[in-house]
Amino acid sequence: MVPHLITALTGPINELENRILESMPAIERWFRLEWMEHTPPFYCSVDIRNAGFKLAPVDTNLFPGGFNNLTPEMLPLAVQAAMAAIEKICPEAKNLLLIPENHTRNTFYLTNVQTLMRIFNQAGLNVRLGSLDDSVKAPLKLPLPDGTELTIEPLARTRGRLGLKDFDPCTILLNNDLSAGIPKALENLHEQYLLPPLHAGWAVRRKTNHFERYEEVAKKFAKLLGMDPWLINPMFAQCGQVNWQDASGLDCVRANADALLTKIRRKYKEYGINEKPFVVVKADNGTYGMGIMTVRDAKELDEVSRRTKNKMGTVKDGQQVTEVIIQEGVPTYERINAAVAEPVVYMIDRYVVGGFYRVHAERGIDENLNAPGASFVPLAFSASHHLPKPGEKPGVSAPNRFYMYGVIGRLAMLAASYELESTDPDAEIYE
Amino acid sequence: MVPHLITALTGPINELENRILESMPAIERWFRLEWMEHTPPFYCSVDIRNAGFKLAPVDTNLFPGGFNNLTPEMLPLAVQAAMAAIEKICPEAKNLLLIPENHTRNTFYLTNVQTLMRIFNQAGLNVRLGSLDDSVKAPLKLPLPDGTELTIEPLARTRGRLGLKDFDPCTILLNNDLSAGIPKALENLHEQYLLPPLHAGWAVRRKTNHFERYEEVAKKFAKLLGMDPWLINPMFAQCGQVNWQDASGLDCVRANADALLTKIRRKYKEYGINEKPFVVVKADNGTYGMGIMTVRDAKELDEVSRRTKNKMGTVKDGQQVTEVIIQEGVPTYERINAAVAEPVVYMIDRYVVGGFYRVHAERGIDENLNAPGASFVPLAFSASHHLPKPGEKPGVSAPNRFYMYGVIGRLAMLAASYELESTDPDAEIYE
Numbered sequence: 001m002v003p004h005l006i007t008a009l010t011g012p013i014n015e016l017e018n019r020i021l022e023s024m025p026a027i028e029r030w031f032r033l034e035w036m037e038h039t040p041p042f043y044c045s046v047d048i049r050n051a052g053f054k055l056a057p058v059d060t061n062l063f064p065g066g067f068n069n070l071t072p073e074m075l076p077l078a079v080q081a082a083m084a085a086i087e088k089i090c091p092e093a094k095n096l097l098l099i100p101e102n103h104t105r106n107t108f109y110l111t112n113v114q115t116l117m118r119i120f121n122q123a124g125l126n127v128r129l130g131s132l133d134d135s136v137k138a139p140l141k142l143p144l145p146d147g148t149e150l151t152i153e154p155l156a157r158t159r160g161r162l163g164l165k166d167f168d169p170c171t172i173l174l175n176n177d178l179s180a181g182i183p184k185a186l187e188n189l190h191e192q193y194l195l196p197p198l199h200a201g202w203a204v205r206r207k208t209n210h211f212e213r214y215e216e217v218a219k220k221f222a223k224l225l226g227m228d229p230w231l232i233n234p235m236f237a238q239c240g241q242v243n244w245q246d247a248s249g250l251d252c253v254r255a256n257a258d259a260l261l262t263k264i265r266r267k268y269k270e271y272g273i274n275e276k277p278f279v280v281v282k283a284d285n286g287t288y289g290m291g292i293m294t295v296r297d298a299k300e301l302d303e304v305s306r307r308t309k310n311k312m313g314t315v316k317d318g319q320q321v322t323e324v325i326i327q328e329g330v331p332t333y334e335r336i337n338a339a340v341a342e343p344v345v346y347m348i349d350r351y352v353v354g355g356f357y358r359v360h361a362e363r364g365i366d367e368n369l370n371a372p373g374a375s376f377v378p379l380a381f382s383a384s385h386h387l388p389k390p391g392e393k394p395g396v397s398a399p400n401r402f403y404m405y406g407v408i409g410r411l412a413m414l415a416a417s418y419e420l421e422s423t424d425p426d427a428e429i430y431e
Numbered sequence: 432m433v434p435h436l437i438t439a440l441t442g443p444i445n446e447l448e449n450r451i452l453e454s455m456p457a458i459e460r461w462f463r464l465e466w467m468e469h470t471p472p473f474y475c476s477v478d479i480r481n482a483g484f485k486l487a488p489v490d491t492n493l494f495p496g497g498f499n500n501l502t503p504e505m506l507p508l509a510v511q512a513a514m515a516a517i518e519k520i521c522p523e524a525k526n527l528l529l530i531p532e533n534h535t536r537n538t539f540y541l542t543n544v545q546t547l548m549r550i551f552n553q554a555g556l557n558v559r560l561g562s563l564d565d566s567v568k569a570p571l572k573l574p575l576p577d578g579t580e581l582t583i584e585p586l587a588r589t590r591g592r593l594g595l596k597d598f599d600p601c602t603i604l605l606n607n608d609l610s611a612g613i614p615k616a617l618e619n620l621h622e623q624y625l626l627p628p629l630h631a632g633w634a635v636r637r638k639t640n641h642f643e644r645y646e647e648v649a650k651k652f653a654k655l656l657g658m659d660p661w662l663i664n665p666m667f668a669q670c671g672q673v674n675w676q677d678a679s680g681l682d683c684v685r686a687n688a689d690a691l692l693t694k695i696r697r698k699y700k701e702y703g704i705n706e707k708p709f710v711v712v713k714a715d716n717g718t719y720g721m722g723i724m725t726v727r728d729a730k731e732l733d734e735v736s737r738r739t740k741n742k743m744g745t746v747k748d749g750q751q752v753t754e755v756i757i758q759e760g761v762p763t764y765e766r767i768n769a770a771v772a773e774p775v776v777y778m779i780d781r782y783v784v785g786g787f788y789r790v791h792a793e794r795g796i797d798e799n800l801n802a803p804g805a806s807f808v809p810l811a812f813s814a815s816h817h818l819p820k821p822g823e824k825p826g827v828s829a830p831n832r833f834y835m836y837g838v839i840g841r842l843a844m845l846a847a848s849y850e851l852e853s854t855d856p857d858a859e860i861y862e
Contacts, residue, residue, distance in 0.1 A: 024552070024553070024555070025525070025552060025555050025556055025557050026555075027555070028514075028553070028554060028555020028556075029523075029524070029525055029555045029556070031555070032514075032517070032518060032522050032523075032555060033522065033523065035518075036522055073504060076508055077507055077508060077511060080508060080511050080512065080782055081511065083459075083463075083782075084515055086463070087463060087466075087467075091463050091464065091467055092460075092463075092464065093460070094456070094460055121455070121456060122455070122459070123459060124455070124456050124457075124458070124459020124460045124462070124463060125456055125459075125460070126456050351511055351514075
């Protein structure tokens with residue numbers, strides 16, 4: 001189930017959207033059956049692009065950092081979902097240790113941490129913050145915009161357990177994507193629940209792995225609805241050894257971009273779509289919108305500037321980019337006050353708990369919006385017609401366009417679940 | 432977790448309320464552990480009285496009929512809770528058969544049925560309506576205020592299963608309290624889930640049984656918070672053989688009312704409460720606010736008028752009242768536009784999904800409000816501060832008074848769970 005939030009796009013519901021809306025009970029049942037076989041990631045946010053002819057996820061974040069962008073009305077949904085998640089994992093739990101990103105005084109991010117603490121507190125847990133930063137030797141107070149403050153404490157590691165001074169948690173929740181690698185303090189915690197697991201961090205995770213699983217999910221789902229999976233699936237290719245500085249390995253990127261552009265052109269022709277195809281080249285293990293470029297013609301890769309090379313070659317925490325994903329670009333037709341916008345769907349456990357728009361006034365519909373200058377617009381609950389009513393005459397109820405986004409978000413979450421199963425180093429292998 | 436709804440009562444948070452607010456994480460954990468041992472009823476509504484010095488449930492309905500009184504903003508919470516409930520019971524389910532009350536064209540009730548259908552439809556089920564009324568021989572259309580209509584169909588019973596023509600449900604959800612007795616069509620359905628179970632209907636259920644279990648729950652909870660259970664528990668007594676027409680058995684009611692009034696007077700003295708005690712005499716198996724009288728002095732029972740005798744002697748569907756509960760009266764200090772009001776809390780599975788006020792302009796604070804002339808005021812979500820923030824200075828966040836109501840509502844729901852376990856005719860007995 002997906003709350004009815006007001007989307008900026010208000011045009012008529014197109015064929016693809018209509019098919020999803022009409023199939024709601026079948027879709028919900030399908031998800032129910034999938035979640036019987038697969039464990040959802042603890043939480044998850046998905047960036048979505050709605051091109052009208054195509055609706056697809058472009059990024060799936062397993063350490064969502066924008067809970068502050070949800071409206072207060074959505075928080076009860078988040079708490080209810082958090083309760084469901086905790087009941088499954090550690091029902092006796094009293095304490096939750098939350099580990100946020102290091103070195104940040106970004107008040108937006110800190111408000112995200114504050115919101116997460118409130119959600120889990122309401123769900124019935126004592127929540128405290130621990131820092132992976134070795135320089136934090138004593139409790140550190142970080143001021144918040146509302147006049148209160150967060151206290152982040154040094155971690156206390158014993159042989160089998162991780163906690164804080166006088167605080168022994170049942171579950172450790174990471175809100176740190178481990179871009180800098182897996183810290184020693186988190187290794188071999190066999191007595192506690194560490195969520196998401198270490199292999200969900202960017203030190204291990206690869207986007208190509210995720211989108212390979214997403215393709216599998218999209219095919220299953222498209223079969224259920226009797227449609228072409230391409231309508232919800234962004235095609236992609238990968239290159240393993242790219243050195244942006246000496247341009248070695250760029251041949252692979254160029255060839256793959258060219259092949260992908262040809263494939264997109266063919267699809268556009270098949271569907272009579274009058275758009276200029278583009279691909280997006282991204283770090284396979286990157287995050288925070290660093291190391292991303294839009295390519296409309298493979299030749300553009302011959303003339304990459306020094307600045308772009310530097311930008312492409314490094315992501316968060318100074319990690320070097322050598323592995324690259326080349327992804328089909330999906331234009332976004334959502335706009336807020338004329339600025340290009342893309343919806344972001346937030347989920348906890350198997351539930352959609354809210355969403356917001358990422359908006360960037362200086363970017364085009366074929367560009368990455370997760371960049372400096374972006375702002376966030378919370379999606380409000382629809383004031384009048386909160387639940388879509390299938391089978392009703394148009395005009396009787398406003399269609400819930402956000403329902404579609406919630407479906408695509410959950411497909412990406414399901415793909416993340418497949419992905420984490422396949423990359424789990426402790427998984428038992430049945431031959 | 433409980434959504435933050437705006438209560439009419441805005442006075443300062445008193446000692447009892449403060450204790451509940453401060454203990455939130457411990458309370459939520461306590462409920463989590465209780466729900467590991469006990470299955471919540473599928474859905475439930477609880478009438479609550481807030482006297483300031485005391486906060487208690489006065490009635491627990493296992494066939495709630497006021498989903499139409501929830502604001503649209505609450506429906507996503509209801510859908511999320513319904514999904515959680517279905518996942519546990521029948522995850523593969525495609526179809527749900529909903530059985531509403533018979534013979535009703537009351538549009539408020541029909542809108543309740545429509546809302547329930549929407550909730551379960553959104554949760555991923557095909558929902559159709561079946562009638563227990565034998566006179567329904569063909570699909571019957573019932574018009575709704577929004578211009579749409581409901582279709583209610585005759586039941587189709589086979590040896591092991593109940594359904595409709597071309598409709599075989601996994602789960603049958605009763606929204607009919609079975610006051611008229613257990614219909615043959617519902618007996619021996621061992622292949623399907625019938626929820627709530629037959630022994631939750633008023634043909635079997637007794638209020639005294641419920642409040643006996645509630646006392647047990649209240650004692651456990653009061654121990655957790657280190658307080659007197661009386662502060663949340665309405666005392667009661669029962670009489671088994673009362674004939675209102677020839678006044679036989681009224682001696683028992685009189686003696687019990689007198690003894691209970693004395694007990695309440697003693698408690699009021701202990702706490703320095705300056706109120707006139709009263710008790711409420713109700714049918715032990717009644718519903719719909721029929722057969723209820725307020726007694727301030729046991730002598731009042733000597734002068735019961737013919738009209739009152741008739742009223743007391745019969746409840747819904749002409750059922751005769753011989754068993755009676757004498758319950759401690761709890762005044763309600765909630766008012767809406769000067770009219771006396773009592774909060775009603777709605778729950779699905781273990782979750783509070785919303786609430787509303789029952790308001791009656793012509794009744795006193797010590798009278799039953801569930802009577803002709805009552806109206807319903809949906810509780811809105813609090814606009815600014817949605818989650819209570821324990822430990823914060825007053826004024827920083829508005830306290831969530833509805834949280835308390837959600838706690839008391841869930842205590843009553845837990846008591847209903849204990850009650851249904853103890854009255855289950857199919858329960859296995861371990862000696």
